[in-house]
Amino acid sequence: MKLFIKYMVSSRCKELVLTELKNLGVQSQYVMIDLGMVEILESITKKQRRILEENLRHSGLEVLDSKKSRMIDKIKDTIVEMIQSEYMPVTNYSDFLSKKLKYDYTYMANVFSDVKGITIQQFIIINKIEKVKELLLYNELSLTEISNRMNYSSVAHLSNQFKKVTGLTPSFYKQIREKREKAMSDV
Template sequence: MLLYIKYMVSLRCKMAVKEELKKLGIHYVNVDLGTIEILEDITDLQREQLRESLMKSGLELLDDNRKIIIEKIKSVIIEMIHYSDELPKVNYSDYISEKLGYDYTYLANTFSEVKGITIQQFIIMNKIERIKELLLYNELNLTEISYLLHYSSVSHLSNQFKKITGLTPSYYKKLKKKRLKNLEDI
């Protein structure tokens, strides 16, 4: 049996869910971003207890099919951008459609209706967050980041970054250094 969880986007979330399942005595096969695969059907009482315990952690047990599809889309995108070593070589639309087993037009329409933004906008927002993360770690230069995240050029990455954040990537990086310097002065 599969259960779907909203806002489950990190390894810390997965650990929190596993802990709640253990407390409730619910045996699981797998806990992944946005999903829990359990061995047996759970009772209505167990479902309600799980719902309440997850809410305390800022997570939500989903029952609505449209919301479940949205969370699946978000999980695929987050996994693809934040946790994969390399982005897929195919179009994102083909990748998402193949991963979820739905026609992309259906997925895109459902996502837009429920979230009020397109899947492409959600992908861009996540790519910008990933760029910020990579800039802060200071392990890759902009050319390497651009290549890693499949931008056509450093210029394209920089323009998109500035459009979303209001800052250039280099200025964003300088702000980080300035914040660190200010912390050292305390």
């Protein structure tokens, strides 16, 4: 069972939610918690959910209804599917998401950022960089080919975003991988 929690954007908030779940008798080993989301492997009763909602509300957090929860899952799944596809759509991401999910983009963006603590655009960038890292590891495509495949305007734009997210340049990241592979083959 997934619960999406609005305004849960820090580790302190995660600890608060975990404490509230423990107080309700939910076993912590069955709880997966991330910013904006809690996944409980056991189900909770309606009464437990109501108590959780009330206790979290006093701390400034809000459990979202299931409609918004499903929407956030759909947004994340659509973005991951879009990025993992062979070729990313050339259209504007906001138009693509609105058309695919049949929601107003501003509404989706507001709900997403309230819950996840980052914007949809930031989520897209993070996932694109993960895909770029994967493509760099395969060593089958040049940086120019990766840039084109991931719809970056230039290799420089890709490199800047990569460095901003990872703290490394793509070429340095590739060198680290190559050194690691060489060290492993020497063993």
